[in-house]
Amino acid sequence: MSAHRPRGVSIMDVARAAGVSRQTVSNAINAPHKLRADTLERVSTLIKEMGYRADQSARSLRSGTRQVIAYLTPETDPANPNALMSGFLEAMVAAAGDAGYRILLVRQGPGQSEAQALEDIIAARTADAFLLSDVLDDDRRVDYLTEAGFPFAVFGRTRPGAPQAWVDVDSVQAMIDMVGLLASHGHRQVAFLGTSAELPWLRHRAAGFRIGKRRFGMVGLEAYVDGPDEVVAVARGLLDRLPRPSALVLDDDWLAPGAYAAAQAEGLTVGVDVAVTGFNDMPYTRLLQPPLTTVRLPLRRIADALVNRLLQTLEDGVPPEAGLLLAGEPVLRPSVPSVR
Amino acid sequence: MSAHRPRGVSIMDVARAAGVSRQTVSNAINAPHKLRADTLERVSTLIKEMGYRADQSARSLRSGTRQVIAYLTPETDPANPNALMSGFLEAMVAAAGDAGYRILLVRQGPGQSEAQALEDIIAARTADAFLLSDVLDDDRRVDYLTEAGFPFAVFGRTRPGAPQAWVDVDSVQAMIDMVGLLASHGHRQVAFLGTSAELPWLRHRAAGFRIGKRRFGMVGLEAYVDGPDEVVAVARGLLDRLPRPSALVLDDDWLAPGAYAAAQAEGLTVGVDVAVTGFNDMPYTRLLQPPLTTVRLPLRRIADALVNRLLQTLEDGVPPEAGLLLAGEPVLRPSVPSVR
DNA sequence: ACACCGTATTTGATCGTTCATATCCGCGCA
DNA sequence: TGCGCGGATATGAACGATCAAATACGGTGT
Numbered sequence: 001m002s003a004h005r006p007r008g009v010s011i012m013d014v015a016r017a018a019g020v021s022r023q024t025v026s027n028a029i030n031a032p033h034k035l036r037a038d039t040l041e042r043v044s045t046l047i048k049e050m051g052y053r054a055d056q057s058a059r060s061l062r063s064g065t066r067q068v069i070a071y072l073t074p075e076t077d078p079a080n081p082n083a084l085m086s087g088f089l090e091a092m093v094a095a096a097g098d099a100g101y102r103i104l105l106v107r108q109g110p111g112q113s114e115a116q117a118l119e120d121i122i123a124a125r126t127a128d129a130f131l132l133s134d135v136l137d138d139d140r141r142v143d144y145l146t147e148a149g150f151p152f153a154v155f156g157r158t159r160p161g162a163p164q165a166w167v168d169v170d171s172v173q174a175m176i177d178m179v180g181l182l183a184s185h186g187h188r189q190v191a192f193l194g195t196s197a198e199l200p201w202l203r204h205r206a207a208g209f210r211i212g213k214r215r216f217g218m219v220g221l222e223a224y225v226d227g228p229d230e231v232v233a234v235a236r237g238l239l240d241r242l243p244r245p246s247a248l249v250l251d252d253d254w255l256a257p258g259a260y261a262a263a264q265a266e267g268l269t270v271g272v273d274v275a276v277t278g279f280n281d282m283p284y285t286r287l288l289q290p291p292l293t294t295v296r297l298p299l300r301r302i303a304d305a306l307v308n309r310l311l312q313t314l315e316d317g318v319p320p321e322a323g324l325l326l327a328g329e330p331v332l333r334p335s336v337p338s339v340r
Numbered sequence: 341m342s343a344h345r346p347r348g349v350s351i352m353d354v355a356r357a358a359g360v361s362r363q364t365v366s367n368a369i370n371a372p373h374k375l376r377a378d379t380l381e382r383v384s385t386l387i388k389e390m391g392y393r394a395d396q397s398a399r400s401l402r403s404g405t406r407q408v409i410a411y412l413t414p415e416t417d418p419a420n421p422n423a424l425m426s427g428f429l430e431a432m433v434a435a436a437g438d439a440g441y442r443i444l445l446v447r448q449g450p451g452q453s454e455a456q457a458l459e460d461i462i463a464a465r466t467a468d469a470f471l472l473s474d475v476l477d478d479d480r481r482v483d484y485l486t487e488a489g490f491p492f493a494v495f496g497r498t499r500p501g502a503p504q505a506w507v508d509v510d511s512v513q514a515m516i517d518m519v520g521l522l523a524s525h526g527h528r529q530v531a532f533l534g535t536s537a538e539l540p541w542l543r544h545r546a547a548g549f550r551i552g553k554r555r556f557g558m559v560g561l562e563a564y565v566d567g568p569d570e571v572v573a574v575a576r577g578l579l580d581r582l583p584r585p586s587a588l589v590l591d592d593d594w595l596a597p598g599a600y601a602a603a604q605a606e607g608l609t610v611g612v613d614v615a616v617t618g619f620n621d622m623p624y625t626r627l628l629q630p631p632l633t634t635v636r637l638p639l640r641r642i643a644d645a646l647v648n649r650l651l652q653t654l655e656d657g658v659p660p661e662a663g664l665l666l667a668g669e670p671v672l673r674p675s676v677p678s679v680r
Numbered sequence: 681a682c683a684c685c686g687t688a689t690t691t692g693a694t695c696g697t698t699c700a701t702a703t704c705c706g707c708g709c710a
Numbered sequence: 711t712g713c714g715c716g717g718a719t720a721t722g723a724a725c726g727a728t729c730a731a732a733t734a735c736g737g738t739g740t
Binding site: 020021022023024027034035036039058060061062063064 | 687688689690691694695696697
């Protein structure tokens with residue numbers, strides 16, 4: 001059953017080879033300033049030569065820190081596939097890596113409550129902190145972690161009053177900016193096509209649209225789709241109205257292929273007769289014809305901020321005072337024409 | 341600097357509460373059959389009540405097994421964004437989870453060689469095994485891990501002769517099947533549009549196309565694009581030829597939006613005048629208009645097989661005798677019309 | 681020469697588990 | 711009654727590091 005697994009180079013091996021004690025080797029790594037220059041030199045060389053690295057488990061056991069951030073992978077919604085995850089995760093891996101942390105993927109097991117999945121990690125002291133994304137207004141995971149007093153950070157926002165260890169995109173402002181971009185290209189009749197799901201970030205985008213519309217003196221309707229099959233029909237409905245909107249603002253990139261098809265069905269050319277804009281800057285938006293104007297999320301800056309807040313929480317023992325909003329950046333691509 | 345981090349419930353706490361020894365509590369978890377029914381019952385209840393879980397670090401240190409699989413995240417190619425990662429990772433997290441393992445994301449640090457990134461994990465005994473994907477024919481990571489004798493498995497294939505701990509999609513057969521599907525819909529003039537990068541999996545797809553073409557008595561050319569900007573032009577070039585191909589076979593879904601645009605520019609309607617097929621079944625292919633016929637990869641079965649092989653390697657100490665090829669499944673969607 | 685001091689290094693204890701082995705206990709049998 | 715046996719439970723050691731405290735060392739000042 002258990003194969004013989006060889007153990008590697010231990011601190012004692014190095015210590016013996018260098019003719020010093022355990023602790024000196026340990027210090028060479030964790031507190032080099034405590035060693036005399038020549039000792040440090042000698043020990044460091046041996047460490048490198050022998051390929052020594054402190055056993056992560058032993059270090060964790062003694063020191064109490066795991067150098068691991070657990071990410072609870074969100075349930076993927078087949079209707080609205082969250083391909084964003086790859087980009088966000090990548091940014092998180094990089095940001096955490098720079099801080100000496102690694103990301104551990106944790107799923108909510110089948111027939112397991114959110115709390116149980118979290119409890120598993122906490123009780124087994126597998127990670128130092130949690131990272132959550134796609135949180136709802138009233139998210140039980142947030143409640144649970146808060147109550148347990150376990151460090152965590154959120155991509156998204158917690159409800160006001162809850163711990164402020166969150167970082168989010170200022171979707172409202174980003175959408176206002178997007179509408180402003182359309183205004184600057186001469187659009188006045190705009191329409192909003194949204195996903196009907198009641199998700200916080202989608203609500204913010206719709207809110208931003210309304211504010212922008214008012215601020216830039218535009219007019220236009222909103223419509224919502226319940227699933228992928230409705231997109232074309234609902235989008236056509238919007239384009240059919242008179243006066244015809246010259247721009248279609250989507251609350252998410254995933255609606256774009258449907259919107260393009262709707263325009264075509266109406267005899268309109270996207271990027272010429274009608275503008276289409278998205279949100280998220282998914283990789284494939286660049287490939288669409290014409291490439292889609294959309295909002296790019298500053299994933300790397302979000303990840304950096306999340307890691308900072310996490311480390312801060314770990315040091316202080318309490319979450320930061322305030323959440324952080326970062327600006328999303330509208331990226332102008334050919335799907336938005338100028339109108340006279 | 342270091343906040344006081346409280347330690348949780350330990351095995352001794354439970355032992356004392358139950359009036360038994362450490363080992364009995366340990367056995368209640370790891371070897372329940374060794375306990376008398378009533379003892380087991382009593383101890384188990386307390387374990388649950390007190391929320392006890394073995395400290396992962398302590399357990400790992402003593403037993404030598406980490407219950408962690410490290411996944412070396414591939415460098416993302418901005419030209420051909422690998423959104424597949426999210427689906428594959430998700431499947432891996434589930435498959436590994438079922439086997440009691442978790443996935444740790446590891447990046448190749450900046451200015452760090454592949455070998456160093458691997459060495460870090462191996463020497464610090466952070467993971468029990470590695471998982472690699474996107475391996476090239478002559479992949480240094482495979483060489484390094486083989487030489488180091490560290491357990492690993494590969495999504496993709498290693499070169500013949502190398503350890504056989506791999507699982508891959510039978511892309512050749514999948515592409516043959518796809519061509520067969522086109523044949524069964526009456527297509528005879530086909531064209532192949534591929535990515536010019538010399539990647540093993542892309543070569544297999546092209547090879548499958550050629551075999552299928554011959555087998556089903558079809559005729560047609562191949563063309564390759566160097567980057568996203570060329571897709572439409574090259575696709576139009578293929579559609580321009582006489583006799584005009586009735587089907588455009590892509591080596592990857594990412595080419596689809598460009599192919600659709602090319603068809604439209606030629607005055608052709610995809611799904612009516614011309615068929616387009618992809619490969620990978622990326623989430624957005626379902627959203628395209630018309631939805632794209634493509635090859636679905638059995639991600640969950642791939643993940644299961646990878647985990648199995650990994651566990652087997654861990655137990656036996658040597659990789660399995662042979663690699664494993666799994667069938668990809670062509671998914672018929674409206675982008676493929678029947679021709680008379 | 682000796683006490684003193686700060687720095688460099690070593691030593692002993694400990695983190696929480698599992699492994700390997702020892703002890704305990706009840707029961708059947710000579 | 712005493713012995714052996716096997717299953718249930720307990721004990722000692724070890725995993726490999728860091729923490730906390732002790733000791734060795736080299737130089738100064740008196």
